[in-house]
Amino acid sequence: MTKEEKAKYPVKHVKITTCGQLYERWKENKPLYERAPKNGLTLDVEYADNLSLLNWDSDSCDTKLMVCLHGAPGSHSDFEAVIQHMTRLGVRVIAPNFPDYSVTIKTDIFRHSAEEKTEFIKDFLRAIGINRIDVMIAHSSAIYPTTMLWCDQKGPRIESFVLLNPGGHRRIKAMRPVWYTEGGVKVYQNKWGRTLFQIFGTAFLNITKTVTVKADNMNNVILSASTMRYSRFKQLEEKLIKLRESKIPVLLVFSENDRLIEKEIFYEMAEILGANEDNISIYDENGCLEKDGSVDDTIKVVSFRSGGHYCFLKYTNVVNKACDQLLRTLDNKLIQNEVICDTN
Template identity: 40%
Template sequence: MKDSPEISEICSENVLRIQVETCSSLYEKWKDEKSWFHNVPRKGISTEVEYIDTRPDAGNTLPVVLCLHGAPGSHQDFSLLRSRLISYPIRIICPNFPTYSLTKTKKFGHYAEEKAEYILDFLKALELTRVDMLIGHSSSIYPSVIILDSEYGSTLKSLVFLNPCGHRRIQAMKYPILDKTSAYFYQYKFFRFFIKHLGKPVLVITKCPVKLENMDNLFLSVTTVNHSHYKRLSEKLEKLKANKEIAKMLIFAENDKLIQKEIFYEMAKMLGIESDNIEVYDHNGLQQKSSMDSGYPKGIALQDGGHYAFLSHSKIVNNAIAEMVENVLLLANEHESR
């Protein structure tokens, strides 16, 4: 891992938990619209959310930075980022999305709408009235763009996407029929037993780029992308492009094994990030190309680093986000407090 000295700076943080009632109105809507969704509990679900909150006593007095991980993932993915930003007068909140265990016990389908509703109900449970910065990794881009259409969208000042999943099929999902069929049957205990024992050889033969150590995590990833409605993302990004009130930054690695680099560059253009405003860093983390404009929207292309480039090149990425906090969040908060 590059920039390893930064690891020693990880701050000590308490993991918090809160019980959240979620998806009730969404399931009511789906029950009426989708006849195949007959097994969904009409009253929604109750679940415990595990999260990190750097300043839980701050209420709504400080700018709120919301960090959303991919699938699989956890609040631990943002430990280095929190360490870099902890000195700023901001409140950083990093919740865990549900794991596949919630699918087994309560039929949570990991649809983009479900995950967005889950986060919105979590924010309301914390009595938050603002989200000033949203940082999303990988598949969290799908619930993120839905959250932007909520009441929190009006308080958002900056947005960061880290190696986001795409607006078209990513290379990790190159066998759509196999992906959808296996993910569907994996929901059921009887079929899950056979898939766990017989599925690995098939995945090896098909050269699955995802690690196979944990089949629940693998199918969490597959299910999340299958239920993302990724074809709707282009329209959402174009809408974001037109919103000049939100500062936008896209950070990605060109050698991501899950998502082809062409998708990242296409998404950058949809967000209004021209090629002249994309910084490029080589394999050693040395800048090869600077951006013409010092402001936003802005892109950062890392020639390596993989799907977790924000960890393997943590210093570059975290400094860029810290600069955004200083130039956007803190300045805006200063103006609002006058």
């Protein structure tokens, strides 16, 4: 049985060529990229796309488009519940898989940096003909390339954001100890270093508890570390401020008991985005509403006392309802704009 047959939504593939211009720029001061292909890397992208399941014409102006980007590691299957829910609402959902660590081993170039992932998303969306996104969902480390894409004038127009347990604007727990995220990543990029990690790494990490990512797959451990090491996380606060100033609707969802990211960082990000205590809905350890936040067309925050790094899977119904509210906010803005245009 193929992946397509197992999945509860359509799975597609498209070949793209990406990062060519980026690598050409980097060749000037980064010797690593002197051997990069002139046109970039050719990659096969697997992605979810529920278009064939929708009940009405895909070209209808009423059809909303949602793009979902997973963390590291991750895949489009992380958004299965979102896809099924949005399909019932007639919302098209596209969720591509980012390259896994095998691409790094094969090319010895792709480092899963925020810049590379931004180019990857941009080229993928261009390949399937997408230039406007109603809702961009980013889980965990996907916030870094997502916000870069939004700032890119050549990228698609993005109308709103859903940030699920987003990576932080300063160093998070998952990026400590620094010697591992910095040194370990460099060692693993060498084939002899990978051999040592494959033999001893899992046992070492299980004993020392130095990282919070599951150590059962060393490629995934290093993928997570590489993504965060090259995330440009220090630039995120500036982008969050720009999001706030742009008045683009943002839904921020997180858990206070996230093992990768401290709750203080999430609340700091909420404040940077312009949220105050009135905007925050809090759900207790059992997922019951403890405090209801006020409705705001620009910022909405949902905090779970106990939801882990994948709270959108544990509390699917709550997060889906919050996304529904975001879609209604977009509809209201569209109506208001039409009224203004008619008046003029």
